[in-house]
Amino acid sequence: MSGVKLSEAKKFVGRFGEFGGQFVPETLMNALIELEAEFEKVRDDQQFRLEYLYYLEHYCGRPTSLYFAENLTNYYNKAKIYLKREDLNHTGAHKINNVIGQILLAKRMGKKRIIAETGAGQHGVATATACAMFGLDCEVYMGAEDVKRQALNVFRMELLGAKVISVTSGTATLKDATNEAIRDWVTNVADTYYVIGSVVGPHPYPTIVREFQRIIGDETKAQILEKEDRLPDYLVACVGGGSNAMGMFYPFVADSSVQLIGVEAAGFGLDTKQHAAAIAKGTVGVLHGMLTYLLQDEDGQILPVHSISAGLDYPGIGPEHAYLHKAGRASYVSVTDQQALAAFHRLSNVEGIIPALESAHALAYLEDLMPKTRKDQIVVVNLSGRGDKDVHTVAKAMEEGI
């Protein structure tokens, strides 16, 4: 774990190229400024880093393994495929990495009440978990649609002592849960810390979340160098808001030989209106405090989006992804619900690992990617979460013959 440095990245500014910024009500501005100042302090604070790493190691079970997926490799018979096993984290996904960091930050700032938004429920569960351990009040905003399709995670959050608030406004999914969390924060800003779950929102959140997720990429780099004595050729990760992808990509951004591939949710297909591919089909706009690619109409109204995966069901994307896309450093592709489901089954059957539907999107892209690779190349897929939460969704899709 000693190779992980929180502070090595250059001092951040509020923008990634033209993207990012702080488009929030004035009421929140001083809170964001305080948050940035506090984060700047802990970034260079060895004590904080050790505490963060302590919980990640002993509570969450890091480092997660970089698993050589031999069966999947044989299945494609091309490049070697490694899986970064974020699914093995406590609570079943990468989300806990960021939550531990932010909750420690909240504690330092003396905040007693924690709020969060959640889509699939993984970030909500991670937040509820950390709040239970650290003895903090926790309220999680979740779209009413997601409450329905992720009932298991709702139950888990409640078991952990969190209050789950079902959001019925707008499209009743992640975007609306985020609106409602921001409204709560505007109201209770004095005593409340808002734990954003992805690399989205106003500055400094996209940077904070990336810094607490980059442990994925930092570990991957050390592990692949140890196993293969070379860097991978491809990194593949799914993107909704984009925190698992950003965490994986960031330590490799300067390594130009490594191709970074983010996989968006194409839902029923990019030629339909029911997808969540903000880079493929979006235009630049402002939502949730950030300037980024958004699925919106010409008047700037945010469009309803769809993905079978609740965690990817978001009309925007983190501003740093928007920047990497525009700069040409990372490429963004998309796969449909159907392709993700096929990948879900494939990994379950071939490797005995049931992936989250979000992660299944990254795995699905292997169908396109692998034929183009050579046997001497290396592909790392970020297996961002496990699929237990999705079994009902998958069973239903099978019944419906999708």
Added chain:
Amino acid sequence: MKRIAAKFEDLKKKQKKALITYITAGDPDLATTAELVLTLEKAGADIVELGIPFSDPLADGPVIQRAAQRSLQAGTTLRKVFELVEKLRKRTQIPLVFLIYYNQVLQFGLNEFVARCDQVGIDGVIIPDLPLEERTELLEIIKGGNYLVDLIPLVAPTSDQRVASIVNNATGFVYCVSSTGVTGQRDSFSAELQDFVAKVKEATDIPAAIGFGISSVASVKQLKDYADGLIIGSAIIKEMEETLNDNNQSQLQKQVHQFVSSLRQALDS
């Protein structure tokens, strides 16, 4: 002279406070909005704020969210609201202010938006998600084109040392957010509100108005001496909502007229 500045000057001479009323444009439809603006003026409003409906109004509480939903369902767009204002300007010279989220301005085009406001007679723009740090580009366009539109800044009780920078060179009036939170009724206001507004007024020569949560004759009476004007929105929409199911246009106008008249009386008392 610009309409907002002239209005406040006139009120000052008469030793009156400004009654600033908000409705969401296109709620329940644009024809009703046109009539409502005239009704509000007749009932004693000094300035009318027109909310441009947005799919994700994160500074708004449930009442204005509902109004935005109704308006969007009726097909309201910014373009149509501009056309409405263009026509309205033949019937009234009351200062008109947009309450609009930044993404809508951005998609319209910053230059085009400011020019169109100027052209149709929109006197001010309030953008709840455009803080000091992000407003430079829009301000430069307004200044560069010598446009008459005022970018009305918002200050919050949490603004503290930011107040001076926010109101620096501001025009129109300063929008003082009464308390943390979104738009909509408050049961009470903090004892510090008076000091907060006084601090804002020390930092600027332009008028200051209080908004967010002012919902009744009682709250108007409580707050009227704190500032140069009071802004009332959600409470008016709630009055409208009581009549919406009846689909009776004259009843709606009458109800709003009565309510706003009572606010006017309270403000002048």
